Amino acid sequence: MPQEKPDLRNLREPVRFKRALALLLMTLILPGSAQIVAGSRRAGRWVWRVVAGLIAIVVFLVVLGLIWRSGTINFLARPGTLRLVQIILIVLAIGWAALFIDAYRIAQPLTLERNHRLITSILDGVMIFVVVGALVYASVIVNTQRDFVASVFGSGKSSKAEKGRYNVLLMGGDSGADRIGTRPDSMTVASVNADTGRTVLIGLPRNLAKVPFPAGTAMAKQFPNGFIWNKCAAECLLNAVYTYAANHKALFPGDPNPGETATTQAIEAVTGLKINYFVLIDLAGFRDLLNAVGGITLDIGKRVPIGGGSSPIKGYIEAGKNQHLDGYHALWFARSRAESSDYERMARQKCVMSAMLNQLSPSTVLTKFQGIASASKQVVKTDIPAGELGTFTDLALDAKKLPVSSFSAVPPLIHTGDPDFALIRTKVAEAIAKSESLDKGGSGGDGKSSTTPRSTSSTTKKPSTSTTKRSPSSTATTSPTTPATGVDDVASICKA
Known part of the structure; x- marks a missing residue:
């Protein structure tokens, strides 16, 4: 039987007013309940079915996320899924607004005295504004995420972990107005355990000479004896591989990223590691990204x-504990070479990477997502496919719980002008082996950083006899920059 419309004229006015408020609050807390109580029960039941279905989907995704976190993130990060979520949020906003309007109608505001009618009308309007505004804002965030994934992450082939590890080449590209083209002045391989997320950062100096290329590649055919072009040893350094390949695209037919490809190949030959993916970050835009996350704190x-170099020194980032750096100062901390060396700068860059990994919390990402996504679209280029986003997000969450270790191929162990590449590959393998031993319970048996990090002074006492020459720029300082010849806890380097 259809529900009879109640006659509110027999109720006292204060009771009618309280009833009107109750109907609006019921719509806010449980959409459709006002219709069940005083309106169309059939409409209310349909609303409850929709609400129950949405709750069931959310509960399912939460349970799935607990069981299979990476797969859940991969599903939710797909542009198609995000578009569907955006549409659902907009439909919910419209539907919920309609329920508020209907609840207001059911309350029969014309039977209320003027002041009570005004309060009821204002409350209904505020609730509509808050609920609809929140859902529309959520849809905007979802659309930003979809746009971010579509813009930054491609649809390329996924690359399987090699020997249980993902190796990602992180490049800091400097393409300022005073530079011709992009030249990655910062190159670090993040070697990540595919099961635990434990990470080793392998730093490679930009001035590494005579770098080899894997046999059979176009660059190996051009430079069979290493990257020496027309005997320009002073210019043919590791960071120039990118520019050379970008200027000789004919060597890479059909490849949209010749610079990244050639640099990746060179670093594979230098380190002995298979590089799964690359990430190129424009250093100038990196400032905006750091500002978006609220900066970082470093010792x-x-x-x-x-400043310095071709421009005057404008000031200093002073020494001290718990120094909070905004994007501008963090960028200069990472890239400054004045009064220091390339190798000192490499150590500072590791400090910045480690700080971002440890300090960028999920709550920060959620509350500042639009700024992060907007900045990232401008500064990040990668060949990580969108389908692997969940895998690396999952690994990043695990990596936050573990100390990051590092190895840098720098003097005095490695003479950058005439490198011993076999020694570099050996040291890289040793660094990874030591990191993996912690996951197997070595050096304490708990799988964590139970060993005391090796101090920078102890790691440089026994340089290789074939590389005892120290470049003039590698003078030891009191900063956290003395290059390590083994595996070190990055946190200990940054706090030296």
Whole structure:
């Protein structure tokens, strides 16, 4: 039987007012309940079915996320899924607004006295504004995420972990107005255990000479004796591989990223590792990204100049504990070479990477997502496919719980002008083996950083006899920059 419309004229006015407020609050807490109580029960039941279905989907995704976190993130991060979520949020906003309007109608505001009618009308309007505004804003965030994934992550082939590890090449590209083309001045391989997320950062100096290329590649055919072009040993360094390949695209037919491909191949030959993916970050835009996340906090052992080189020094980032750096100062901390060396700068860059990994919390990502996504679209280029986003997000969450270790192929162990590449590959393998031993319960048996990090002084006492020459720029300092010849806890380097 259809529900009879109640006659509110027999109720006292204060009771009618309280009833009107109750109907609006019921719609806010449990959409459709006002219709069940005083309106169309059939409409209310349909609303309850929709609400129950949405709750069931959310519960299913939460349970799935607990069981299979990476797969759940991969599913939710797909552009198609995000578009569907965006549509659902907009439909919910419209539907919920309609329920509020209907609840207001059911309350029969014309039977209320003027002040009560005004309060009821204002409350209904506020609830509509808050609920609809929240859902529309959520749809905007979802659309930003979809746009971010579509813009930054491609649809390329996924690359399987090699020997249980993902090796990702991180490049900091400097394409400022005073530079011709992009030249990656910062190159670090993040070697990540595919099961635990434990990470080793392998730093490679930009001025590494005579770099080889894997046999059979186009660059190996061009440079069979290493990257020496027309005997320009002073210019043919590791960071120039990118520019050379970008200027000789004919060597890479059909490849949209010749610079990244050639650099990846060179680093594979240098380290002996298979590089799964690359990430190229424009250093100038990196400032905006750091500003979007609210900056980072570091312990700084030595003051770092702002400026220098071809421009005057404008100031300093002073030494001290718990120094909070915004994007501008964090960028200069990572890239400054004045009054220091390339190798010192490499150590500072590792400090910045480690700080971002440890300090970028999920709540920060959620509350500042639009700024992060907007900045990232401008500064990040990668060949990681969108389908692997969940895998690496999952690994990043695990990596936050573990100390990051590092190895840098720098003097005095490695003479960058005439490198011993076999020694570099050996040291890289040793660094990874030591990191993996922690996951197997070695050096304490708990799988965590139970060993005391090796100090920078102890790691440089026994340089290879074939590489005892120290470049003039590698003078030891009191900053956290003395290059390590083994595996070190990055946190200990940054706090030196």
